[in-house]
Amino acid sequence: MVLSKSLGPECSSSPSFSRFTPHATHPQDIICLAPIEQRAQSLLSYTIDLVKPISPIYSPLSFAILQEMASTQDSPLPPLEQTDSRPATDIEKAASMSIASKEDIAPYVEQRQAEEAKDVASFRGKLAAFTIRLSRYGVETRGVVPTTLEARTDTRIWNLFFLWMSANFNILAFSTGSLGPAIFALGLKESILIILFINMLSAMLPAYFSTFGSRLGMRQMIMSRYSFGYYGNIIPTLLNLITITGFLILNLILGGETLAAVSGNKPDLDDGLSWDVGIAIVGVAALLVTFCGYKVLYAYERFAWIPIVMVYIVALGCGGKHLTNMPPVIPASSVTVLCFTASIAGYLISWSTLASDYTIYLSPSAPAAKVFAFAYAGFFIPNTICEMIGAAFAVSMFEPKNSAWIDGYRVNNVGGLLDEVMRPAGGFGKFCIVLLALSCIAASSQCMYSFCVSFQCLAPFFARVPRYIYSVVAIAISIPLAMVGAHRYYTSLISFTGVIGYWAAAWASIVLVEHVVFRKSYKAYDAAAWDTSSSLPTGISALAAFAVSFALIVPSMNQVWFQGPIGRSAGDVGFEVAFGLAGLLYAGFRFVETKVFGAGKV
Template sequence: MAPESSEYKDAIEHEKGELSDKGSASLEDHLTGSAYIAEAEPSKAIVARFGVLGPFLAKLFDLGVEARGVERIPENMRDETHFWNNIFMWWSVNTVLTTISIGVLAQPLFGLSLPVAAATILCFGALATCLVSFIATLGPKTGLRTMIIARFSSGYVGGAIYSILNIITELGFSVLCVVLGGQALVAVNPGTLPLAAGIVIVGVLSLVPCFIGYDMIHKSERYAWIPLIIVMFCLWGLGAKQGFDVAGARERQSTGRALSADVLSFGGIIFGSFSGWSPVAADYNCRMPSNISPWKIFGMTFIGLYIPICLVEILGAALASIPDTAYIEAYTDGGTGGLVAQVLKPWNGGGKFLLVILALSNLMNNIINTYSAGLSIQALGRPFAMVPRFFWTLVCFAAYTVAGVVGREHFSEILTNFLAILAYWTGWFAIIVFEEHFIFRRKGGRLGGYNFDDWDTPSKLPLGIAGILAGCFGVAGAVVGMAEVWYIGPLGKMAGGMFGTDLGFELAAAFAATTYPPLRWLEIHFTGR
């Protein structure tokens, strides 16, 4: 049940009086089943909770700022209005400059030819998208945000741990978004705008929709993909005119175990770029009715993620393969923003206009990161949930903008290390939630389903021992299999390659998948939950 407020208590007393007049003999059942005021009308609960600030908060809510945070959405407050919005939202979120920057890494960092890079993106992307699409199906089923759903497998404490990891994840993505967007703005007219200023501009512009909330996000994202996809096709055309180097790159590519090491390491980054959406996938369809087909949600999410990310990441790999010295120097001096500016240069003023659109495209991605980061802070526990979501949105904005300004000269290092590590935990997180759902919560399983009213009652949720221990085994798998600049695990080193082979996410997921079922069986056996 949501944290109580004075307004909540007043509403309960009011219901007691009404039920008493009616001679109800099931007062407790009625109140428990209602669950009630804070979930059905969170704006009123928040206004009552903050006393002298109440009128100001009420004005914000009247203007359209979303009051609802991590509270479960009652079934009678859901509909299918946002179904098509969700597909287009994912298209808008991923048809952005940040996605290009991930594909760009294939050749300069891993020495992969365009055909090999494309195959790696398609294969690792499909695997990760399946996991994200599964998580998305739990939104309508539960009416809960993703980090709250994690409590049903890993308990209240385990859910808080995942929330911390997701806060770091979303803020990390936000840093990448604002830095890359800033790079692109700087490249429009080099020498006229400092990179730090460009970063602040992107951060501020992305704040407004996620400050307002769920409805504004869906509305702003529904059509944004249309101009963005047009710009991406323009880049494809201009890059192809310049000439993608397919044969030459293949000749310089490694062979044997060295090639497999490069493919697996790049594949880990690709997996992370897709699976990074798994900790937030249910956040954006939890207002859909529970009777909507899970396959419909799965397909919607798969299409919305897989097609645009593959299209744009392969574009990045293609642009990085252009052998012209001017393009290589543009990337070296200005990163992905500089490379894209060079591709658009033949169109002069028109190219600069498209570059501005690309710089602002990162807003679409950053909106999602900031909104879900605020929800994840609320999911840390009741004291955090009692603070309105929009306040945590402001905190996140300040954190990633400052981090972006400080780390703006190290974009490539941040990108490669962040995405690889991201793949480690999102892989085992999705696997644990998957096994809980299909092994223990299935009809006929040990628990036979969910009691969604328990979402904020620690005494009725799992202790979380199994989920936390399985996560620890996932960490162990990542450590022995990882291959980063700053550390190479023993198995990562044995797998070959000049810098080892990054097997971190594969081993993390495998270790967690193997250990969670027996640990969870024991937990249920001894605790019954």
């Protein structure tokens, strides 16, 4: 649709204002406004008529903004993208820039009041009005539309370190580190070496993908469309939703079990806080943070790590004298080493699929090296410390003199273990355990936030639903599943961290090859094509590489529920195969694709 035709023939020759619409694929699809003072009324009328059929949910929202503008003395029309969780069209943006006072729009507001009154009284209208009110209180209403250069003004790169510090300095990382001695029968030395070196390598991927947000202003799953295509990207987006939900469930389980351990809960006695109630408490607390959005999330995560660091220091003070290096029952083998490696790597690599969600407001002038460094430190430092502490306490609980530790572990998993470790501190120790349980809120909040964003990336219809509604959906799904999965926590943790590493490694390799080999620069991404399927790659190459790589990944798996022939004899090497093979296949397939369809595809 060409706006210049609607505004008159004289518009097409004017140099006053022109830009391509987000869906424009040809030079003739240009919005031209000239002269502005003569065309403003026609433009506004056209905008109001256009908005309603495009989105039945947001028609009342768009009109309500115009109506509010008409009643405000000498107030310019606010940019629609700041109060709308769907992508604002260039027509709407043009209207916001070209109309300066209430006199310009008052006649049109009056003209449409009778018709809009019905919508305002409906559910759609109430939702739109509620969204406007929330935005006034600072609740983020932006969806998945890429942020403009004007919106990317944040220069506080160091905040990125604290964000990931809070998300990873928690009891889930402690639990992941404890897998080495507790499940795979590894000694302390083997566990610490694996944790150190695997984290050093794995943290590079999410840290590198963090740099894309400030350069492109795109959510991670939107950026993925430039490799997988518009429709092909639905598959990794669905997998990402499953991964995020899994992490959210694990955090809720750990937080709930730890709260139950503090209250003196015993499975055979009904004398304390149940796991289910603890799970609900952690879930609702995380929902409050996520509902408000980006700014509140960053404000909370900036400080959430501080009490958790103090808790771990207290835990080492209480239990440090009881730490011992118990020799493993059986010598370490390639199978146990590689299976533990897969769990550690899968836990960290999976952050890659949502890393840029938290850098879209950073200034494009922020040095990429600094963004990478702060993100890398935020991933590597807390995970390595927490996992090493978890491994140390897990090894020591097998010491006969620490029998109370293993009893607590058997009753309430790592929450029970830490409760016994902190018992010498009395009431203060209980308080510290509560803080440790609440550390799951930080990670759960980020999981829920990216769940909302990923859901909006599935299809245009989902993008029209406000982001904050999906946070309620996420917690409604996760709390019941966490209550069910709490009784098989370690089995769930091992299976989950291993499996997510397979697809996340394959996805990361494909997107990395696309950027490094084929695009070579951030300038090679056409941000205006983010929601135009005809301008994006077909996705055939990415989907083919992704699917074919699993032909070798499956035989390389070694999980509780499945062991492939390679994985059974050598150990779980699925994520290594996924990362290497998917990238190589994609490079070949993409080269052929560019020859067949042309290199013009963005």
